[in-house]
Amino acid sequence: MNTQKLLDLASELECNVVYNEPLSKHTTFRTGGTCTAMVDISSEESLAKLVRAAHEWNVRYIVVGNGSNLLFDDRGYEGVVFLMGQSVDEIKMMNENTIYAEAGCSLIKLCRFALEHNLTGLEFAYGIPGTVGGAIYMNAGAYDGEIKNVITSANSVRADGTVHTTEANKMALAYRSSCYQKNGEVITSGVFRLEAGAYDDIQDKMVELMGRRRSKQPLEYPSAGSTFKRPEGQFAGKLIEDCGLRGYTVGGAQVSEKHCGFVVNKGGATTEDIMSVIRHVQHIVKEQTGYLLECEVKIIPYKE
Structure with a gap:
């Protein structure tokens, strides 16, 4: 009920509201299910009012720009996505x-x-x-x-x-x-x-x-850029390559053969495919080198 109140407010503030929007259209990995609704923010003022209302009414939300560092669940996102796009x-x-x-x-x-x-x-x-x-x-x-x-x-x-x-x-x-x-x-x-x-x-x-x-870099495939943060004194891509993981594949997701620091969507990858590759890389690199690679990509769960 409160979610609908928030979306009604968004419409009053001249923000475009779309229900059940595929998140794969708004992330550079091109994966993820649908969100409850997406609100195209029209101005700083409208965002301020919506953020305040979301907190007051206890409505879950997330803010997305180009989606270049986000990985949404295959089930989607139970909540409202505030899109900071061409209107701002x-x-x-x-x-x-x-x-x-x-x-x-x-x-x-x-x-x-x-x-x-x-x-x-x-x-x-x-x-x-x-x-x-x-x-x-x-x-x-x-x-x-x-x-x-x-x-x-x-x-x-x-x-x-x-x-x-x-x-x-x-x-x-x-x-x-x-x-x-x-x-x-x-x-x-x-x-x-x-x-x-x-x-x-x-x-x-x-x-x-x-x-x-x-x-x-494998710019010809959907990805989120560098998948892992650089460990102090090392390079994530080199550690991954040295562990023999170049080209490691699960479903449509792969450790890039061009740059091992990138996990790419070779075609038809799901978020779970990508997560499986990430978890395997972290496990093998930790086991062989002692380094725990921290994910640079922000992983967004379906529910709280």
Whole structure:
């Protein structure tokens, strides 16, 4: 009953509501069952009201951007999914070297916007298949760059519906982590300070890094990028390869033959297929090397 009240409120706030939406359409792994309902968030204000109502009415919810680091149960998600998508992807210049971007803005769009304004510092993020919200939440990084190097502040919605601004030095940004993973606040926008650069140099760097990604990563298959976090002093992909797990397959899921740090959906994989591969890799690597690989992908259960 309370779930329907929340969805009615969402409609009143001009958010599009879809029932029984397949989560495979909203995750880069392309797996997962259906959710009770999906709400396409229309603004920061509508999100704030919905988050507050969800807590007051005890309605289970999760926030999704591009779904590039999520693995939903094959049965789906019993609850409401708040989609931070193209309705909240505004991007604009705040001054000559500072960009404001809403959480639904894709990283590729953000990088191209920086390029158009001759700003350098975000090249590392070009090709990461996430959104601004997800990138801040995970402190996304690659090729010696990370979000913590360029972000100055972010807005987020708290459980009581208030909007809060957090400065970068209060975000506890570290390897694939941030304060938002603990405090439960929902990121709605970020502010990035970059440096003036030359258009051609910035573009060349973006093209170079994209080329490196394509040559070394299995971008031709659905995945969530690197499946495991990097153990201190080691590389997950090398540990997996050294344990003879390259190409290990369960159903449609496989340890990539191109890059062992990736578990990919070769076609028709279920979430359980992927989880079986992940569990096997963790078991074998721990048994043979002593390292326990921590999953970088967030696994979302069907029920609480």
